[in-house]
Amino acid sequence: MAKMASEGLQSQFSMEDISVMGLWELLPHLYRIRVKLKETVQAAVLFEPHVVLTVDSKGFSFRFLKQLRARYSQKKLDFPSHFHYVAPSFWAWKGGEARLRGLAEFVDHLLCILPNEDKICRLNGLYATAVGHPVLEDVLELNLRNNSSIHEWRAEGNAEDFRNKYAVPAGATVISLLPGSRVQEVRRMLPIFSDTLELMKDSVPQLMTVIHVAPNEHVENFIAGAIHRWPVPVILIPGGTTQLRYDAFSASRVALCTSGTVAVELQLARLPCVVAYRAHILTEWYVRYKAKIQYISLPNILLDKAIIPEALFQSCKPAKLALLLNDLIHDNGCREEQVIAAQKFVKLILPSERIKHNLPQQNLKSYADYTPSAIAAWTILNHGRPVTSI
Secondary structure, three states, X not given: OHHHHHOOOOOOOOHHHOOOOOOHHXXXXXXXXXXXXXXXXXXXXXXXXOEEEEEOOHHHHHHHHHHHXXXXXXXXXXXXXXXXXXXXXXHHEOOOOHHHXXXXXOOOEEEEOOOOHHHHHHHOOOOEEXXXXXXXXXXXXHHHHOOOOOOOOOOOOOHHXXXXXXXXXXXXXXXXXXXXXXXXXXXXXXHHHHHHHHHHOOOXXXXXXXXXXXXXXXXXXHHHHHHHHOOOOEEEEEOOOHHHHHHHHHHOOEEEEEOOOHHHHHHHHOOOEEEEEOOOHHHHHHHHHHEOOOOOOHHHHHHOOOOOOEEEHHHOOHHHHHHHHHHHHHOHHHHHHHHHHHHHHHHHOOOOHHHHHOOOOOOOOOHHHOOHHHHHHHHXXXXXXXXXXX
């Protein structure tokens, strides 16, 4: 969001206002979200856009697109093209693919970030393009900043710079902690992470933690209060700073993260990790009943193997997390297995080589130019032309 604002985007409201995850967790916020939805539809109608692009947050985005199209239809106006970036996770839920068919009524084109999503979307009547995972842009940003070329899709930070900047002792064992981007996640997960470290501090010499703080005012305030009772030395680094984030990853031995996009970032960094997740008991029950996949982290899902240890729901307890992290810190075989698997995983989220035959090569000189953002932008600007083979 901050990067889009730097390019001139003016948001109607803070994303924190609608950033809620889960079923039971959503209920206290329903009225506020409905108000924001109404305001957003009205603002879009007044703006009279040629193209509407929604990003993720399918619960809000799809309702917005549906209501916007209905508003244009009522007024018998030519409606703008509707694009949605990040396909819904239809592959994760029972009956998910069947629900795709109704999207064509208000979504003109889906921009997909995972392999084979575009093919399944097209089989269900949706125009779709595979653009690659947006986290890949981190590699390009780091290489551009460091004036180096891409030989491997790997995001390498500078561990020495990080250790010097934060006076990390030479023999310290550093764990990166990523408790989540939403305040409800952080409130639930950070106490569990704290108790985990309490169990580990006597068995791991010079244990230190780096907490990656999401750029969210409520998250920042909560973490600032929580570290006063933190069991080991702690460094806070602000989210949204790519170089600093990957410098911290490079200086870390392992990471403990709440399930989400951060698991993909850790694969780019080749940093072994443990994935944890808790939710409200009713949300956990719903996920167990409706999900058709056995893993929650994207690397495990795409590789169809439990490469990354996961501690989910009732199994997400400090004692288990401490055991998993200790194994990962001391077992080089487990660490190497994750690093090798990360290389395979990253190849799965790259844009397809076939895209080179569809995009204007006079403007894109190298493979590094075929970024997810460039492919998505080209697809939007050329909507209506035959790009469905991408």
